[in-house]
Amino acid sequence: MPSTQGNDAASDSVFAWLACLDDLTYYELFGIAQGATPDEVREAFHVFCDVFHPDRHLGRPADERDAVSSIFKRGTEGYLVLSDLGFRDRYDAQLSAEPSSRGGAGPSSRLPDTHGMRRGLSNRPPPRLEDAARTPSARPFARRAEELLQRGELRQAKLQLVMANHKDPANGELEAALRDLEAKMAALAEAKEGK
């Protein structure tokens, strides 16, 4: 299908890229060290875009355009992972655990999925508690708990969280949220006593 014979020089590196795409780590794809700073990641991504954005290759035959598009999509995926601290930590862990497998989760999704993203966050605004709830019945409680937390009504929030945990047992995130809240309330109570 690829109409390579149409090009005088057979083809440039497009298909070579495509062939080894699955073997490149995101770091290799962007040519950066594993410890690269966010700015370095961003810069490398821009260089990547300059080379691989499909708009840069509109003059190519369809099969080459498809190939470029695949490479570029891998890049956007890589950038998403590397520019998100939670994703990146897990990706790094995965890399060191299984050095020969790259990319991520396999055919269903090469990306850590979005639920995981919320869980893996560190330096980000807190994820919505509602999204942590896995059962429909727990969600309203989680949502109300969060609203109450924002308003500072800790005691009411705790009740809601207890309910959420009840409706969605053994949910690590909800349990953690409840523990955090209890710790916070205890600290507040202590501070009050201290005064």
Add this chain to the structure above:
Amino acid sequence: MAVVGIDLGTTNTVVASVQGGRVHVLADDAGRRLLPSVVSFHPNGDVLVGYPAKERRLVDAKNTIASVKRLIGRAWSSEEIERSRKRFAFELKEGPGQGPLVVARGQEYTLPEISAFVLTRARQIAEKALGEAVDRAVITVPANFNELQRAATKVAGRVAGLDVLRIINEPTAAALAYGLGRTTKERIAVYDFGGGTFDCTLLDLSGNVFEVLATAGDSFLGGDDLDLAIAERMAEAFLRAHRYDPRTDPQAFERLRVVAESMKIELSTLERASTKLRELGFGVGGTHLELGFGMARDEIERLAAPLVERTFAVCQEALSVAQLPVTAFDKVILVGGSTRIPLVRRRVEQFFGAPPLDRVNADEVVAIGAAIQAAALTEVARRRSIPPPPAPRARRSSIPPPERDGDDEVTMATRIPSRIAEHERARTSSPSFRPPPAPRAANPIPPAPPTVPTATARLPSAKSTLPLPGISTVPPAIPTSPSAVSSSPTLPPDDVGATIPNPVHYQDVVRATMAQGPAPAPPVLVDVTPRALVVETVGGWCDVVVQRNAKIPCERTRAFTTSSDNQTVVQVRVAQGEDALFRNNTFLGAVELVGLRAAPRGDVTIRTRFEVDESGTLKVFATDLGTGKEAHALLQLVGIAATDTVEAMQARHAAARVS
């Protein structure tokens, strides 16, 4: 054949084209560069567009259609349509497939058809100005337009006989027009306050790359709202003076809005403006009622303040999505007529802490950017050369190659060692094709069978409207790598960057050439999806497949399982939005897969692949992994006309006399 960039605005449309390396905003015979996005159906059968139509608005509001952009691509049941029906004098009715129809002079028109009249007029203006036929265009839309709105805009272009090369976001186009970032790295904010919509887009620019960091918008916030507020004020004054409320007569109120708009514009330069309101109603004995109405700058600012504050809530939202403080932005570009309001400028400067840029006419900047992009996309034989890939550090993994046709050819590609010097020379001269390098581990990729994914969620069955209770989205597990066989020791993570075997990475090659000065290539836009793309799961919840603000083009694949025993039909329902409840998001359409293997629930796995192309156009494919045979289905967007309907529209459109 020429290409143009068209800013199809809520209130005004502007058309521009690159000619001989310069951008020209194209004007009509009277030298006017703004084309009011108003369409009026004249009793004699003519379709008037632009200023003549705007005049008709005063005498024939019922058959004069304005602000159609607020409605395009929206479902009949949406809040926006509801609000507009109260607000506009023209008649709207429900059409097939939830698409609203405009009724004028006994004819029904779909919204894309109305927009197409504006586009046709813009095309006529361009053809006259350029002296050649115009067949292709880049059309801009607000950054927060969803899939349906983009698709409807594209249909409008096609009905107008234009090949729509690309739909691009208005703020991104504005940034292109400023040509910023060509030599420096900078972060800019685009504050786009138009007639009908407000958008805030944050961009990161370096060299030739325009990366959209985040975008947020309010599609019901614009200068029109201020006109309306002023008109209300006038109506109240009139009511007090004459005990007659002009709001009871849509035609009279329409006139008030026109007066209000000109007063608003005057107050951007004057401290005080006054006008005489006439012909709004009749008093005792049929005398015309009149009222002198004056307004001071501070009064209009009081009216505008709440609207302006709403824009900063949107800016804040964009900033939090980008996870950057407002101080991270070096510049702010003003786009849209409403940014001429002094209060807006003051507040923008306060908020961003930087003087706003307004070098390029705020009304024309978007069309100019669109023209630049149109020229870039039609540059012949564009093919940037690709340097050879770096050799992977370790062995081949067992990850199967991404699904695509022509995989066999990929592995068959000849591998000849490359020489960097040769490569460098080739790069600096003309685009050419170098042989690919020899990867260190040159085994062909084994085509692996599709493995059943670990992360699954259950889809509601299309048959049973009541999904089984208690079954919810299975929380997707942290992705695990497919069983990769590897016995060789690994390098410590710190060494990873240093051990890329290829002596020169393409990044270094490109950077070296970049350092020599900005490349002559036009900038490349890396845009984002404005809203998350989600799939409905049991219980009416959402599973996010493509998250908000994902860089495009992109591709995501998710696997789902059936939710009831012996389910043979599955409907993958797709919506756009961030709400956890499916019904609160904008429903886009559904992909239906039939003939699934009858099996216990959870046994059949359906893989859905979401592809978003450079235009932000979504394609959804569903594949049944359960039967072993592949079944594909394509997403049909709701309310978007099928090809044959578009052809019918084209025929009717071509028959209309547009002037």
